[in-house]
Amino acid sequence: xxxxxxxxxxxxxxxxxxxxxxxxxxxxxxxxxxxxxxxxxxxxxxxxxxxxxxxxxxxxxxxxxxxxxxxxxxxxxxxxxxxxxxxxxxxxxxxxxxxxxxxxxxxxxxxxxxxxxxxxxxxxxxxxxxxxxxxxxxxxxxxxxxxxxxxxxxxxxxxxxxxxxxxxxxxxxxxxxxxxxxxxxxxxxxxxxxxxxxxxxxxxxxxxxxxxxxxxxxxxxxxxxxxxxxxxxxxxxxxxxxxxxxxxxxxxxxxxxxxxxxxxxxxxxxxxxxxxxxxxxxxxxxxxxxxxxxxxxxxxxxxxxxxxxxxxxxxxxxxxxxxxxxxxxxxxxxxxxxxxxxxxxxxxxxxxxxxxxxxxxxxxxxxxxxxxxxxxxxxxxxxxxxxxxxxxxxxxxxxxxxxxxxxxxxxxxxxxxxxx
Amino acid sequence: xxxxxxxxxxxxxxxxxxxxxxxxxxxxxxxxxxxxxxxxxxxxxxxxxxxxxxxxxxxxxxxxxxxxxxxxxxxxxxxxxxxxxxxxxxxxxxxxxxxxxxxxxxxxxxxxxxxxxxxxxxxxxxxxxxxxxxxxxxxxxxxxxxxxxxxxxxxxxxxxxxxxxxxxxxxxxxxxxxxxxxxxxxxxxxxxxxxxxxxxxxxxxxxxxxxxxxxxxxxxxxxxxxxxxxxxxxxxxxxxxxxxxxxxxxxxxxxxxxxxxxxxxxxxxxxxxxxxxxxxxxxxxxxxxxxxxxxxxxxxxxxxxxxxxxxxxxxxxxxxxxxxxxxxxxxxxxxxxxxxxxxxxxxxxxxxxxxxxxxxxxxxxxxxxxxxxxxxxxxxxxxxxxxxxxxxxxxxxxxxxxxxxxxxxxxxxxxxxxxx
Numbered sequence: 017x018x019x020x021x022x023x024x025x026x027x028x029x030x031x032x033x034x035x036x037x038x039x040x041x042x043x044x045x046x047x048x049x050x051x052x053x054x055x056x057x058x059x060x061x062x063x064x065x066x067x068x069x070x071x072x073x074x075x076x077x078x079x080x081x082x083x084x085x086x087x088x089x090x091x092x093x094x095x096x097x098x099x100x101x102x103x104x105x106x107x108x109x110x111x112x113x114x115x116x117x118x119x120x121x122x123x124x125x126x127x128x129x130x131x132x133x134x135x136x137x138x139x140x141x142x143x144x145x146x147x148x149x150x151x152x153x154x155x156x157x158x159x160x161x162x163x164x165x166x167x168x169x170x171x172x173x174x175x176x177x178x179x180x181x182x183x184x185x186x187x188x189x190x191x192x193x194x195x196x197x198x199x200x201x202x203x204x205x206x207x208x209x210x211x212x213x214x215x216x217x218x219x220x221x222x223x224x225x226x227x228x229x230x231x232x233x234x235x236x237x238x239x240x241x242x243x244x245x246x247x248x249x250x251x252x253x254x255x256x257x258x259x260x261x262x263x264x265x266x267x268x269x270x271x272x273x274x275x276x277x278x279x280x281x282x283x284x285x286x287x288x289x290x291x292x293x294x295x296x297x298x299x300x301x302x303x304x305x306x307x308x309x310x311x312x313x314x315x316x317x318x319x320x321x322x323x324x325x326x327x328x329x330x331x332x333x334x335x336x337x338x339x340x341x342x343x344x345x346x347x348x349x350x351x352x353x354x355x356x357x358x359x360x361x362x363x364x365x366x367x368x369x370x371x372x373x374x375x376x377x378x379x380x381x382x383x384x385x386x387x388x389x390x391x392x393x394x395x396x397x398x399x400x401x402x403x404x405x406x407x408x409x410x411x412x413x414x415x416x417x418x419x420x421x422x423x424x425x426x427x428x429x430x431x432x433x434x435x436x
Numbered sequence: 437x438x439x440x441x442x443x444x445x446x447x448x449x450x451x452x453x454x455x456x457x458x459x460x461x462x463x464x465x466x467x468x469x470x471x472x473x474x475x476x477x478x479x480x481x482x483x484x485x486x487x488x489x490x491x492x493x494x495x496x497x498x499x500x501x502x503x504x505x506x507x508x509x510x511x512x513x514x515x516x517x518x519x520x521x522x523x524x525x526x527x528x529x530x531x532x533x534x535x536x537x538x539x540x541x542x543x544x545x546x547x548x549x550x551x552x553x554x555x556x557x558x559x560x561x562x563x564x565x566x567x568x569x570x571x572x573x574x575x576x577x578x579x580x581x582x583x584x585x586x587x588x589x590x591x592x593x594x595x596x597x598x599x600x601x602x603x604x605x606x607x608x609x610x611x612x613x614x615x616x617x618x619x620x621x622x623x624x625x626x627x628x629x630x631x632x633x634x635x636x637x638x639x640x641x642x643x644x645x646x647x648x649x650x651x652x653x654x655x656x657x658x659x660x661x662x663x664x665x666x667x668x669x670x671x672x673x674x675x676x677x678x679x680x681x682x683x684x685x686x687x688x689x690x691x692x693x694x695x696x697x698x699x700x701x702x703x704x705x706x707x708x709x710x711x712x713x714x715x716x717x718x719x720x721x722x723x724x725x726x727x728x729x730x731x732x733x734x735x736x737x738x739x740x741x742x743x744x745x746x747x748x749x750x751x752x753x754x755x756x757x758x759x760x761x762x763x764x765x766x767x768x769x770x771x772x773x774x775x776x777x778x779x780x781x782x783x784x785x786x787x788x789x790x791x792x793x794x795x796x797x798x799x800x801x802x803x804x805x806x807x808x809x810x811x812x813x814x815x816x817x818x819x820x821x822x823x824x825x826x827x828x829x830x831x832x833x834x835x836x837x838x839x840x841x842x843x844x845x846x847x848x849x850x851x852x853x854x855x856x
Contacts (some may be wrong), residue, residue, distance in 0.1 A: 038772070042795065121817055125806055134828050135798075213652075217828050232633075238658065238829050259851035266853035352458070374846045375462065378555075386545055386849030395854065396845070397541055408554050408637050408842035409658050410830040422828035425816070426794045429806030431679035433686035434815065 025199050026208045029163060030215035033136045036193040037161035041133050043190065045110025051194075052153045055184030056102035059149060062180035063095050069176035070145065077143075077169050088143050088170055098146045101400055105153045108399045111418040112159050126428040131421045133159030138209050138219040139402070140231060143167030147222065148174040150400055152181045152195040158420040161194045163216070165209060167223075168201035210235040217422075220415070222403045240410060242403035244330040245275030245358035247388040250347045250373065251291050252364035253284035259385060260363045264295050266387040267361065269302055273332050275404055276359050276381075276391030280327065281338040282347045288312070288340060296338060305335040312338050327354040344369045348376035355379060357406050359391040380406060380413040445619050446628045449583060450635035453556045456613040457581035461553050463610065465530025471614075472573045475604030476522035479569060482600035483515050489596035490565065497563075497589050503693075508563050508590055518566045521820055525573045528819045531838040532579050546848040551841045553579030558629050558639040559822070560651060563587030567642065568594040570820050572601045572615040578840040581614045583636070585629060587643075588621035630655040637842075640835070642823045645750075660830060662823035664750040665695030665778035667808040670767045670793065671711050672784035673704035679805060680783045684715050686807040687781065689722055693752050695824055696779050696811030700747065701758040702767045708732070708760060716758060725755040732758050747774040764789045768796035775799060777826050779811040800826060800833040 040048070059066070070090040077088055117129040137160050141147045148166055155162035166174040174197060182192040198205040210219065213236050220240045221231040232239055249267050251260045267278035283292035293315050296306055300318045307322040308315075319338075326337040327350070341347045344362070351360050361383040362373040370384040381391050381404075393401025393414030402415040411419040460468070479486070490510040497508055537549040557580050561567045568586055575582035586594040594617065602612040618625040630639065633656050640660045641651040652659055669687050671680045687698035703712035713735050716726055720738045727742040728735075739758070746757040747770070761767045764782070771780050781803040782793040790804040801811050801824075813821025813834030822835040831839040 038798075041798070119817065121815070125810065125815075127816065132798075233656075236653075238827070240829075256851070262851055262853055270854055270856075370848075378458075378461070378552075379844065381845045381847060383847040383849065386847055386852040387854050389854040390545065390847060390852075395541070395545075396547065397539065407658070409660075412842050413845050422832050424799065425801045425833050427801060427803040427806055427810060428790075429803065431676070431682055432806040432810075433682055434690055434807050434809040434812075436690075 022200065022202070022204060023208060026205065026212065029196055029198065030136070030212050032193040033161040033163055033196060034215055036191040037133065037135050039191050040156070040159045040161060040194055043159065045112060047188070047190065048110070048157055048159060049106045051185055051188035051190045052102055052106035052157050054188040055149075055153055055156070055181045056099045056106065058180040058184035058187065059095065059099045059102065059177065062176065062183070063092060066090065066095060066173065066176040066180065067092065069172040073170055073172045080169065084143065084169070088145065088173070090145055090173060094146070098149045101150060102153045105157050105400050105417065108157060108417055111157065111421055116423065123432060124430065125432055128426040129423050130426060132424050134420055134422050135217040136161045136163065136215055137420060138163045138165070138212070138216045138237065140165045140206060140209070140219065140221045140223070140227065141167065142223040142227065143169035145170045145173035145177055148177045148197070149181065151402060152178070154400060154402060154417045155420060156185070156190070156194055158417040160420055162196070163209065164195070164197040165206055166197070171201040207234065210237060213237055220402055240405050240415065241407040243358070243406040244356050245277070245391065245404065246280065246328060246330045246354065246356040247276060247278050247358055247391070248280045248282060248351045248355055248360045249278045249388060250282040250341075250351070250360070250362045251284070251295060252344060252362055252366060252369050253287045253291075254366035254369060255287070255291055255363040256365050257291060257294065260291055260295050261298050263361070263363055263385070263387055265298055265302065267389055268299060268304060268336050269334060270387070270389050272334050274389065276389045277332065278361070278388045279330050279336060280354070281336055282341050282350060283312070283338065285311070285340045285342050288315070292338070292340070299336060303334060306338055307335065308338040309340055311340045330356065344372045344376075348373060352378050358404060359383070359388045361386060361388050380404065442620065442622070442624055443628060446625065446632065449616055449618065450556070450632050452613040453581040453583055453616060454635055456611040457553065457555050459611050460576070460579045460581060460614055463579065465532060467608070467610065468530070468577055468579060469526045471605055471608035471610045472522055472526035472577050474608040475569075475573055475576070475601045476519045476526065478600040478604035478607065479515070479519045479522065479597065482596065482603070483512060486510065486515060486593065486596040486600065487512065489592040493590055493592045500589065504563065504589070508565065508593070510565055510593060514566070518569045521570060522573045525577050525820050525837065528577060528837055531577065531841055536843065543852060544850065545852055548846040549843050550846060552844050554840055554842050555637040556581045556583065556635055557840060558583045558585070558632070558636045558657065560585045560626060560629070560639065560641045560643070560647065561587065562643040562647065563589035565590045565593035565597055568597045568617070569601065571822060572598070574820055574822060574837045575840060576605070576610070576614055578837040580840055582616070583629065584615070584617040585626055586617070591621040627654065630657060633657055640822055660825050660835065661827040663778070663826040664776050665697070665811065665824070666700065666748060666750045666774070666776040667696060667698050667778055667811070668700045668702060668771045668775055668780045669698045669808060670702040670761075670771070670780070670782045671704070671715060672764060672782055672786060672789050673707045673711075674786035674789060675707075675711055675783040676785050677711060677714060680711055680715055681718050683781070683783055683805070683807055685718055685722065687809055688719060688724060688756050689754060690807070690809050692754050694809065696809045697752065698781070698808045699750050699756060700774070701756055702761050702770060703732070703758065705731070705760045705762050708735070712758070712760070719756060723754060726758055727755065728758040729760055731760045750776065764792045764796070768793060772798050778824060779803070779808045781806060781808050800824065
């Protein structure tokens with residue numbers, strides 16, 4: 017047990033992050049963009065070292081599932097993709113310094129509301145080495161210092177990437193300690209991180225349900241939640257059949273493992289034979305498992321029975337639940353009750369029904385005649401994202417560099433005192 | 437012990453709030469404004485009942501300090517002031533429904549970012565009956581349901597006010613359960629409230645340090661912090677003497693009990709005789725206690741020695757700490773270290789020094805040649821406020837109706853699917 021040592025190490029890490037954040041807060045957008053470009057260049061230069069470290073991680077990870085091993089694996093091509101991502105982050109508009117609002121009060125006081133960095137951000141993620149680079153670059157771009165804690169399986173790969181990022185920062189003349197990682201793969205480090213309320217302005221968990229549940233339950237630091245995406249597509253009675261077929265196939269099967277994948281379909285009762293039948297046949301023929309209510313099961317022997325639990329489940333696989341509803345009101349009520357407030361779509365040619373759905377659904381993203389797989393910061397034009405926030409505080413929906421900011425008010429007077 | 441009963445009561449309260457929030461989210465700005473007007477009218481109509489309830493609270497509060505009794509006391513004039521406050525909230529622009537941003541992506545998708553309510557808000561405050569009305573009205577105006585928990589000393593007064601607010605809501609055709617209060621003055625109710633993560637979108641503590649510390653330590657629901665205001669005024673070497681005298685007297689003594697009151701003064705070393713001496717003499721002559729460092733103590737026998745603890749103390753009384761610094765850099769470093777990131781001012785005629793201060797200070801509000809007592813939503817033009825947020829997430833600075841909101845993205849396509 018080196019618990020006391022860990023606490024001391026974490027406190028020192030925090031103090032260095034705070035000092036780096038104070039320097040970053042005073043940098044120009046050009047300086048931060050140049051630093052992210054230098055981080056990309058350093059990543060390319062360090063490719064051999066990073067790939068060697070990744071080989072070591074992969075050797076230790078022989079027992080992991082092939083999906084987890086794939087997530088962990090770096091290749092020269094994947095690493096170049098990560099570096100390109102950093103180039104794109106460098107090229108984003110500066111999220112800071114903007115005057116968001118400006119006004120004058122009758123007493124002559126001039127008010128400005130300006131964007132400032134959050135300060136120090138903690139990011140806790142699984143064994144995806146690319147997140148080390150993405151998250152580090154997004155934080156530097158937005159003027160924040162970051163403390164990273166990646167999954168233990170990627171400890172060597174992430175460490176090698178971190179070394180490159182810090183070399184890039186140093187070369188650009190910014191403090192290396194703008195990007196740090198916890199010093200040990202030990203899970204105890206996460207526990208300490210979640211209590212560092214004096215250091216961390218926010219902690220962002222990025223990963224599966226159990227990780228996020230642990231962070232939400234334990235953290236004393238404010239959390240930006242990225243919960244599951246139990247996304248719905250509702251095929252309204254006035255849907256165009258061809259659009260519905262195309263949209264459902266894309267929303268469910270384009271990629272089944274992303275948080276914007278549709279997990280549940282709703283069909284209006286009156287159009288079960290004309291809309292539900294062909295849409296579900298497409299899915300079944302494409303190898304997707306369908307779990308339906310009684311009315312839909314009657315359509316095809318391949319449709320399995322859905323249970324109450326299915327309505328609340330994010331499968332992240334080629335499985336979909338399907339249910340009959342009676343109109344847009346019932347669809348909205350079902351989604352607001354069972355959904356995860358992430359992303360939902362309606363397919364319809366009826367503009368009034370679409371507006372009722374868009375207004376009634378309480379989710380971060382609500383689409384009309386478009387695939388739920390558009391739930392992605394890049395598709396929104398935000399550049400790289402940390403994830404999709406399903407919380408309603410601070411930021412909802414895709415979280416990009418522009419959302420890792422706060423504001424302050426600058427007030428200018430001329431010896432102005434308050435009366436009364 | 438009726439702990440199980442309390443848990444059940446709180447769960448029912450939560451379910452009613454959730455249902456009311458769903459209705460409120462679909463109301464127009466005109467409906468919500470009319471409801472707040474009706475709440476004001478109902479408050480006026482219920483004045484006799486409210487004053488009788490307040491008499492009962494006052495009789496039970498005989499042992500409280502005169503300051504606490506004054507906070508608790510309602511008079512016909514004070515109650516009319518509260519009703520007028522509600523009229524002003526009714527007249528504010530609708531914080532909801534605004535399209536904040538609108539853009540199109542190359543694939544034809546149309547994006548809109550629109551304001552929506554947060555949902556259900558918990559507000560925990562001390563024995564100030566007026567907060568019951570202000571907070572209830574601000575939440576209804578912004579489309580949120582609220583669960584109130586006021587101090588136990590004001591339980592009868594707050595209950596009578598709540599009855600009036602709910603009568604107003606009913607008259608306006610909105611759900612009465614948009615405004616509810618916990619059913620008991622028992623502190624255990626706060627404990628339950630802070631665990632209601634499925635019901636509450638945010639909890640806002642409004643009150644003293646110990647209340648806020650308890651909420652921050654215990655809450656599983658996201659908290660909008662309103663910490664103490666250890667506010668600074670820095671008299672730079674290039675300050676105009678008359679402005680400095682006027683500003684310091686106002687910033688410290690206009691009202692000593694408000695969170696925007698200046699608690700600490702910084703003076704540049706080179707101008708101690710010309711600026712610090714007259715400014716501190718004004719304060720001493722006005723009856724303010726001054727606790728200074730060695731250099732300032734030498735100016736006047738009435739100046740007491742300051743300790744390290746003084747630099748971090750919010751007095752909320754006619755006491756001020758005072759310290760010599762060497763230039764704007766040292767002033768900024770001292771404030772960022774010892775301050776509470778609330779409100780700070782610089783007094784100077786040197787525009788470059790002012791900009792260095794405005795950029796360097798990490799506080800919600802930073803002023804140049806103006807009194808820190810302007811830290812108030814009304815003075816910003818926001819209308820009534822719930823408080824001043826010193827956190828950096830979601831809202832920083834004065835919290836008005838417009839800040840009790842979230843956003844969602846509406847995305848419109850034409851059968852648009854995601855490639856790749």
